[in-house]
Amino acid sequence: MSDAARFDEPVSRPVWRRFAVRFVDRALAYVGDGGFAAVVHPDGAVEALLPRREDGTLASLGWWALASLDAAPASRDPDGAGPHRTRLDALQAEAVLDWCDRDAVHPGPRRAMPLDCVACTACCQDAHVVLEAADVERLGAVLGSNGAPLARDAEGRLHLVFVDGRCPNLEVAGACRIYSERPDACREFPPGSEPCLAAREETLGLRDEVADEEALASEECN
Numbered sequence: 298m299s300d301a302a303r304f305d306e307p308v309s310r311p312v313w314r315r316f317a318v319r320f321v322d323r324a325l326a327y328v329g330d331g332g333f334a335a336v337v338h339p340d341g342a343v344e345a346l347l348p349r350r351e352d353g354t355l356a357s358l359g360w361w362a363l364a365s366l367d368a369a370p371a372s373r374d375p376d377g378a379g380p381h382r383t384r385l386d387a388l389q390a391e392a393v394l395d396w397c398d399r400d401a402v403h404p405g406p407r408r409a410m411p412l413d414c415v416a417c418t419a420c421c422q423d424a425h426v427v428l429e430a431a432d433v434e435r436l437g438a439v440l441g442s443n444g445a446p447l448a449r450d451a452e453g454r455l456h457l458v459f460v461d462g463r464c465p466n467l468e469v470a471g472a473c474r475i476y477s478e479r480p481d482a483c484r485e486f487p488p489g490s491e492p493c494l495a496a497r498e499e500t501l502g503l504r505d506e507v508a509d510e511e512a513l514a515s516e517e518c519n
């Protein structure tokens with residue numbers, strides 16, 4: 298659950314679009330307008346083109362999209378000019394082209410999504426929340442008193458143990474019991490990112506609301 302659990306304004310997220318490599322100039326312009334581009338080469342290889350911030354770092358939602366594909370750069374330091382370009386392997390390309398299909402209903406490079414984390418809580422039911430040392434120090438007393446189990450993962454990192462598919466700190470009404478002290482991973486999780494959309498799809502069955510509404514409308518017409 299991110300820093301702002303409820304948003305007064307819809308969250309703006311990038312829209313994925315596919316481009317044949319001969320239209321790479323259009324893809325670059327599209328990324329310049331804030332969208333995410335998948336550039337398809339004649340041999341089927343796919344490259345992701347993602348916007349950078351002015352300081353040359355990969356913009357946050359781009360980093361999270363690549364992270365969800367295990368393709369995020371090791372460092373978040375500035376590493377070039379122009380869009381960030383990542384050549385994808387076959388499985389990563391399949392996922393990105395699926396996101397392009399999902400987003401085909403959206404006309405522009407950005408999409409406004411009304412999100413309410415308290416009503417949603419999907420990422421508190423579908424996540425692997427790793428605790429950093431600062432989290433353990435900050436949460437020590439809280440974790441000791443609320444009985445939320447902890448464990449170490451295969452890489453030796455301490456993490457929250459979800460029980461029956463939920464974080465033990467998630468109250469039935471959707472609030473986080475330790476909201477003001479919650480782990481950094483929860484604070485930094487961005488609404489509207491690909492992991493957010495994946496959690497909503499996995500937990501709530503929502504594959505991007507507009508697409509779902511259109512599917513329902515078409516079912517009603519048949």
Ligand code: SF4
Pocket residue numbers: 298299412413414415417418419420421486487488489493494496497
């Ligand atoms: S999945 Fe997204 S919208 Fe839902 S609670 Fe998490 S950050 Fe908020």
Ligand code: SF4
Pocket residue numbers: 298420421424426464465466467468472473474475476479480483
């Ligand atoms: S600690 Fe649990 S309930 Fe709280 S924000 Fe993180 S995952 Fe959600």
